[in-house]
Amino acid sequence: MPIGSVAYSSFGTNKTPVAGTIYISDIYVVRNTTLTGIGLLNGSTAGGTNTVIYALYNAQGKLIANTDLSGTSTSGANAFQQIAFTSAVNVDAGQYFVAVQRNGTTDTLRTVAADTFVDVVSTSVAGVFGTIPSSITVPTSFSADNGPIVYVY
Numbered sequence: 001m002p003i004g005s006v007a008y009s010s011f012g013t014n015k016t017p018v019a020g021t022i023y024i025s026d027i028y029v030v031r032n033t034t035l036t037g038i039g040l041l042n043g044s045t046a047g048g049t050n051t052v053i054y055a056l057y058n059a060q061g062k063l064i065a066n067t068d069l070s071g072t073s074t075s076g077a078n079a080f081q082q083i084a085f086t087s088a089v090n091v092d093a094g095q096y097f098v099a100v101q102r103n104g105t106t107d108t109l110r111t112v113a114a115d116t117f118v119d120v121v122s123t124s125v126a127g128v129f130g131t132i133p134s135s136i137t138v139p140t141s142f143s144a145d146n147g148p149i150v151y152v153y
Helices: none
Strands: 014-015 022-029 031-041 052-059 063-066 080-091 095-100 110-111 120-126 150-153
Touching: 022 150, 031 052, 031 110, 052 080, 063 080, 095 150
Parallel strands: none
Antiparallel strands: 014 110, 022 095, 022 120, 031 080, 031 150, 052 063, 052 095
16 A cells, blocks of 8 residues: 555554454565565554564465564564565465464554555454464455555565
């Protein structure tokens, strides 16, 4: 989604996560490329109290990459936090799903507040921290305040 000149601290919703819940939003990769990680827009509290895991799923909901399953300490309030995958992944152009999971409720993340962007789909599913499913049921509609604001690199 285009961010432009909007201050990160006012973009989307400052979401207090439910520990273990997996927050999912879709992204589009515009060309065949190699991806090495994900960047997430943290919320107003991200001082290393909690840890986070990122995962990438293909259009069919199959897990294709993830960060360390023990988690990485959050860092950078109202800033993007990049975390590398355990190994790079080659992807074709198309739709993918990014999943974010936190182990606690202290550090927040920024989520898409309203269905104001074309073709954004999002959801959340209950989970246990450190356990990333090998497949997900891909969302087909938008669910407010569940889609993390993310990018791939």
